[in-house]
Amino acid sequence: MAQAPAVVQPRKVPSAWSRTCASLGFWAFQYRRTWRGTVVSSILTPVLFLAAMGIGLGTLVDEGGRLGDEYLLFLAPGLLAATAMQTATFESMYPVMGAIKWVRTYHAMLATPLGVGNILGGHLLWVAFRVTTTAAIYLVVIALFGAAPSLLALLALPAATLCGMAFAAPIFAFAAGYDSPAGFAALERFVIVPMFLFSGTFFPVSQLPEALQWVAYATPLWHGVDLCRGLVQGTQELADALMHVGYLSLWVGGGVVAANYFFRRRLEATG
Amino acid sequence: MSTAESGRQLSVPLASVEAVATDSADPPLVHARGLTKRFGEFTAVDGIDVDVARGEAFGFLGPNGAGKSSTMRMIGCVSPPTEGTLRILGRDPRTEGPAIRARLGVVPQQDTLDTELSVRENLLIYGRYFGMSRAAVRDKTDELLEFVQLSDRAKDKVEPLSGGMKRRLTIARSLINDPEMLLLDEPTTGLDPQARHSLWDRLFRLKQRGVTLVLTTHYMDEAEQLCDRLVVMDKGRFAAEGSPRELIATYSTREVLELRFGADADNKVYADKLEGLVDRIEVLPDRLLLYTDDGDGSAAAVYDRGLRPVSTLVRRSTLEDVFLRLTGRTLVD
Amino acid sequence: MSATLHPDRESATLLARIVPLRGTSARRASLMVERSLMVYRRGWVIIVSGFFEPLFYLLSIGVGIGALVGSVTVDGTVLEYTAFVAPALLASSAMNGAVYDSTFNIFFKLKYAKTYDAILSTPMSPGDVAAGEICWALLRGLIYSTAFLVVMLALGLVGSPWAVLVLPAAVLIGFGFAAVGVAATTYMRGWQDFEFVQLIVLPMFLFATTFYPLSTYPSALQAVVVCTPLYHAVELIRDLTTGLVDGTLTIHVAYLAVMGLIGLRVAAGRLEKLLLT
The missing domain is CATH 3.40.50.300 (P-loop containing nucleotide triphosphate hydrolases)
Structure with missing residues (x-):
């Protein structure tokens, strides 16, 4: 029989950082059940794409001789950035809407000492982790294909993460602000897929009609692609790099502000 | 076809x-x-x-x-x-x-x-x-x-x-x-x-x-x-x-007297003390069910034996009682 | 008052004669299509928007990669690269649409919405349900294929009158993949199994001569590629739009038809096992 304490100690409220980590920890815990499947596809997808497009299609492109680079070297870093975008998008659409609307994970978290800021921060950190691990695998595969000639390629990893988060943060806001999953289909078809196809991943933007070139330059993906390409190939100029990082950071920052607004509106209004 | x-x-x-x-x-x-x-x-x-x-x-x-x-x-x-x-x-x-x-x-x-x-x-x-x-x-x-x-x-x-x-x-x-x-x-x-x-x-x-x-x-x-x-x-x-109606008539009595002796009571002991008072007694974790044709009369008899239940309830027999009789278990567990 | 139940007299349709599905009638199967039409009367935007994805791919390849590659040589004939890839994209999108419709959509109805449980307590049979759902996937695919073919015509990517057969060929492709898709879906335990669908579809899309001719591969790999269903689908459509038609056309058609019939048979049997236990 344990003796009851004479004085009830006031319970310590966990710090803001540890509360955010608690939210992060939830997503990591969930991932334990599904990680096997994602590992297989995160390794196989880059291998398949680089083999089919980089080497197979590359044979045709290199025979054509119209692109200065070897096609594999051109394509690989572009795919790295595009994959960061796709992973971030995938992890930010249904999981966020589900946590608000269906599974109501966020509401469960709000019943603990976690605040909206912790919930948002923890989940964003989780997406950053997923983007980084996926990109790291991609980068290793690129190196194994002999398509990463420079040590600067190591810096492409944080660059890919930044690129991914430039999508994740605004999509968090979109998922929280827009109440129906029908919006996701439109987002994928009219935003993500066109960016994937036209933002410099598969061919230089300069081949597009002039007006469309400027549209491509405005997309965050082009900045991510150009940054990753410069770093992997070892040709990145500092001024350009700073410009890309700055532009992508704007998207991250703007996205976080918007996501914070919509999260508060959805979670605090309904309790 | x-x-x-x-x-x-x-x-x-x-x-x-x-x-x-x-x-x-x-x-x-x-x-x-x-x-x-x-x-x-x-x-x-x-x-x-x-x-x-x-x-x-x-x-x-x-x-x-x-x-x-x-x-x-x-x-x-x-x-x-x-x-x-x-x-x-x-x-x-x-x-x-x-x-x-x-x-x-x-x-x-x-x-x-x-x-x-x-x-x-x-x-x-x-x-x-x-x-x-x-x-x-x-x-x-x-x-x-x-x-x-x-x-x-x-x-x-x-x-x-x-x-x-x-x-x-x-x-x-x-x-x-x-x-x-x-x-x-x-x-x-x-x-x-x-x-x-x-x-x-x-x-x-x-x-x-x-x-x-x-x-x-x-x-x-x-x-x-x-x-x-x-x-x-x-x-x-x-x-x-x-x-x-037939099932109740065949497998149960007209009325049921429910007795509760409190959360910590050993209902088994009370059941023994009520031995012979009614046709049949069912011992449930939280209460005793006494099957009888005269609920109020049986309740008085319980008090006569010096027992003081926390609550007593007389009700008509239902199919729940029939089921309990037939299977020894309750319907809704 | 005029409600009458037509007996199974229509069950002796062509399909039923080829695949003896127990208790399947074309009229009852068509009611599954009627249900889908009811559902998509509100969701037509989703259907329309589905057309844009292959279109974007086509434009991207035309403007971008096509310009880098120039032309390819197939069986001694020089083809503009876009004209080479466009029919392959049509075939792949027929596959993708059929696979998506027959896996994700059907899994949801089978496991979560329990839609089929309700339907089977009416005179509808599992065969009716399977055939009806596959028909719907085919109709939807037909709309996309038609739109894609129109774009190809407009861009001057169709080089042969054989192209009139592209639409029936696309329906055949859809049938092959949808039937196998439904059959596979009946074996799936949870959403995580859809990872496998992706692991089969993506490599096929990338390697089944979609982006470059078979001759690019070493001969050992060629043998593997030739076994995949998408290869036959791509070659079928490509033969028709380029006019490079020869006897292999019948092999492509037979491959896809057999695949579809086997899939349909397995799907109906499995649905019966899952739903009527």
């Missing part, structure tokens, strides 16, 4: 079902002998015999896992029997499933409404599955929405409806083909009391119109309300059969 007869039956409106009943020497709508359902090693239904006559309201009463739903699925011709004879509407479900199903209405245990469609569309497409013409389905749909009081929700999606509304819509759906027999699996489980009574009212009206009802339930009040005749089912077999 010909299903011409089923076509005739379908075109009969609800109100004139009795007319059909007279047109032949009527075989039982459900006829089962030695009906058995096994899933691998597990025997869900263990050789039951049952007949349900036209116009009857017949119930399977029993706890979860007694084999009621398996029986219902076999009667609904969506689950082939492992062994035994089964005739539904005089036909063999193994070979004439579609023709039989054309004349049945089914309310499954869990709502299987089409969440991609509106309330009204759920009925429209369901009627079409039965081969009804679009015009006939439209008329019938309006009539049924009225009947289950959902006309004002016709254009709504199914998802936001309350549990009771979804259940009523499921019942409307099961009536779209003017079925001769309606199969209801736990029709009111999970509903609040008000919704249950509203549903019972609708079912009672159907019964008055001559529709044969076959239902399962683990609520004795539901069985008492709706069933002319019922079987008590336990572990895949029938423990007893009869009308609710």
Whole structure:
């Protein structure tokens, strides 16, 4: 029989950082059940794409001789950035809407000492982790294909993460602000897929009609692609790099502000 | 194989079902002998015999896992029997499933409404599955929405409806083909009391119109309300059969005296002290049930023996008591 | 009052004669299509928007990769690269649409919405459900294929009158993949199994001569590629739009038809097992 304490100690409220980590920890815990499947596809997808497009299609492109680079070297870093975008998008659409609307994970978290800021921060950190691990695998595969000639390629990893988060943060806001999953289909078809196809991943933007070139330059993906390409190939100029990082950071920052607004509106209004 | 007869039956409106009943020497709508359902090693239904006559309201009463739903699925011709004879509407479900199903209405245990469609569309497409013409389905749909009081929700999606509304819509759906027999699996489980009574009212009206009802339930009040005749089912077999009144008369006493001796009391000890006072005593974890024809008299006798229960309650016997007597367990665990 | 139940007299349709599906009738199967039309009367935007994805791919390849590659040589004939890839994209999108419709959509209805449980307590049979759902996937695919073919015509990417057969060929492709898709879906335990669908579809899309001719591969790999269903689908459509038609056309058609019929048979049997237990 344990003796009851004479004085009830006031319970310590966990710090803001540890509360955010608690939210992060939830997503990591969930991932334990599904990680096997994602590992297989995160390794196989880059291998398949680089083999089919980089080497197979590359044979045709290199025979054509119209692109200065070897096609594999051109394509690989572009795919790295595009994959960061796709992973971030995938992890930010249904999981966020589900946590608000269906599974109501966020509401469960709000019943603990976690605040909206912790919930948002923890989940964003989780997406950053997923983007980084996926990109790291991609980068290793690129190196194994002999398509990463420079040590600067190591810096492409944080660059890919930044690129991914430039999508994740605004999509968090979109998922929280827009109440129906029908919006996701439109987002994928009219935003993500066109960016994937036209933002410099598969061919230089300069081949597009002039007006469309400027549209491509405005997309965050082009900045991510150009940054990753410069770093992997070892040709990145500092001024350009700073410009890309700055532009992508704007998207991250703007996205976080918007996501914070919509999260508060959805979670605090309904309790 | 010909299903011409089923076509005739379908075109009969609800109100004139009795007319059909007279047109032949009527075989039982459900006829089962030695009906058995096994899933691998597990025997869900263990050789039951049952007949349900036209116009009857017949119930399977029993706890979860007694084999009621398996029986219902076999009667609904969506689950082939492992062994035994089964005739539904005089036909063999193994070979004439579609023709039989054309004349049945089914309310499954869990709502299987089409969440991609509106309330009204759920009925429209369901009627079409039965081969009804679009015009006939439209008329019938309006009539049924009225009947289950959902006309004002016709254009709504199914998802936001309350549990009771979804259940009523499921019942409307099961009536779209003017079925001769309606199969209801736990029709009111999970509903609040008000919704249950509203549903019972609708079912009672159907019964008055001559529709044969076959239902399962683990609520004795539901069985008492709706069933002319019922079987008590336990572990895949029938423990007893009869009308609710007969079952209570046979297996229980007129009244029951419930005694509570507090949370920490050892009810077993009290039961020994009450030995010989009444016909039968059941010891439950939280209370004692004394079966007697005179509840108040027995209560006085308890006090005479010097016992002071925390609470006493005299009530009429219910099917719960019948079940307890037959199986030694309560219905709702 | 006029409601009548037509007996199974229509069940002796062509399909039923080829694959003896127990108790399947074309009229009842068509009711599944009627249901889908009811559902998509509100969701037509989703269907329309589905057309844009292959279109974007086509434009991207035309403007971008096509300009880098120039032309390819197939069986001694020089083809503009875009004209080479466009029919392959049409075939792949026929596959993708069919696979998506027959896996994700059907899994949801099978496991979560319990839509089919309700349908089977009517005179509808599992065969009706399977055939009906596959028909719907085919109709939807036909709309996309038609739109894609129109774009190809407008961009001058169709070089032969044989192209009139592209639409029936696309329906055949859809049939092959949808039937196998439904069959596969009946074996799936949870959403995580859809990872496998992706693991089969993506490599096929990338390697089944979609982006470059078979001759690019070493001969050992060629043998593997030739075994995949998408290879036959791509070659079928490509033969028709380029006019490079020869006897292999019948092999492609036979491959896809057999695949579809086997898939349909398995799907109906499995649905019966899953739903009528």
